[in-house]
Amino acid sequence: MDNILTQRHNGTLEIFQLMIKNKVVASYIGPFDGEILSLLAENIKGSLWGEAKQGKRFFKIFIELAQNISLYSAEKSSTKKDSSPFGEGSLIISEYDDHFLFSAGNIVNAETAKLLTKKCEKINTLDRVGQRKLKGELRSKTHEMGGGNIGLVQVALASKHELNFEIIQMDKEKSFYIISVKIDK
Numbered sequence: 325m326d327n328i329l330t331q332r333h334n335g336t337l338e339i340f341q342l343m344i345k346n347k348v349v350a351s352y353i354g355p356f357d358g359e360i361l362s363l364l365a366e367n368i369k370g371s372l373w374g375e376a377k378q379g380k381r382f383f384k385i386f387i388e389l390a391q392n393i394s395l396y397s398a399e400k401s402s403t404k405k406d407s408s409p410f411g412e413g414s415l416i417i418s419e420y421d422d423h424f425l426f427s428a429g430n431i432v433n434a435e436t437a438k439l440l441t442k443k444c445e446k447i448n449t450l451d452r453v454g455q456r457k458l459k460g461e462l463r464s465k466t467h468e469m470g471g472g473n474i475g476l477v478q479v480a481l482a483s484k485h486e487l488n489f490e491i492i493q494m495d496k497e498k499s500f501y502i503i504s505v506k507i508d509k
Contacts, residue, residue, distance in 0.1 A: 349424075350417040355401045356394040357410040361387070364415075382424070382507055384482045388475040389428040389503065390415065396440065397430040398498055426483075427504040437491045437499040443476050444503070448486045455481050476503075483507050 343351065352364055365386055397411025413430030432440065450458060459477045480487055483505040492500045 346416075347418045347420055348416055349419045351415065353412075353414040355410045355412050356390050356397075357402075361390050361394075364390075378507075378509070381482045382426075385426055385479050385505060385507065386415070388479045388482075389426065389505075392475050392503075393428055393430045396432055396436050396501070398433045398436070399431050422509055424507045424509070425504055426507060427502060429500060429502040431494070431498050432491075432501045434497055434499065437493075437501060440476075440489070440501055440503075441491055444487045444489045447477055447480050452481065452484075479503075479505055 350364075350367075352360075354360070365383060393413035393415075394411040397413050399412040400409035401412055402409050411430060413428060416427045416429075418425040418427070447455060447458070455477055459474050459481065462474045462477065465473070476487060485506045485508075487503055487505060489501070489503045492502070494500055
């Protein structure tokens with residue numbers, strides 16, 4: 325029993341030290357349902373930005389990446405009986421002297437990994453004018469996932485930086501999708 329407790333405490337310490345080393349100011353792992361997102365968003369909106377305009381940009385990025393996890397995650401769970409399942413994933417916010425780094429990650433199936441790679445690559449090839457044009461084009465189309473399918477374009481526009489992403493293959497069917505964006509202070 326003592327060995328199990330020691331292992332748990334050592335793991336907690338390692339995570340804590342890793343978070344300090346990477347300047348993590350906020351993190352969440354779990355289901356991305358409406359209630360949880362609302363609480364996280366209000367906390368982030370009110371505590372990380374002093375200036376309202378920057379807070380709005382940060383809030384937009386948070387919402388879009390959270391919705392991306394909710395829609396595309398291969399892992400789903402429900403937080404209440406009889407509720408629709410929500411995607412599971414993680415969000416990590418790190419703070420540096422001149423910027424924040426917002427990272428989101430979740431497990432995706434192979435087809436979704438290809439789709440997200442294609443979207444991110446296309447968005448990164450465009451300048452801001454091209455991104456705005458793409459956003460308008462996507463907004464006018466109907467998508468099976470609901471919404472205008474403009475989330476990743478909105479993230480690039482709001483952050484004013486390219487989308488840094490990586491797909492880490494876990495097995496033949498599943499990959500871990502990570503997207504990070506820099507947000508200047």
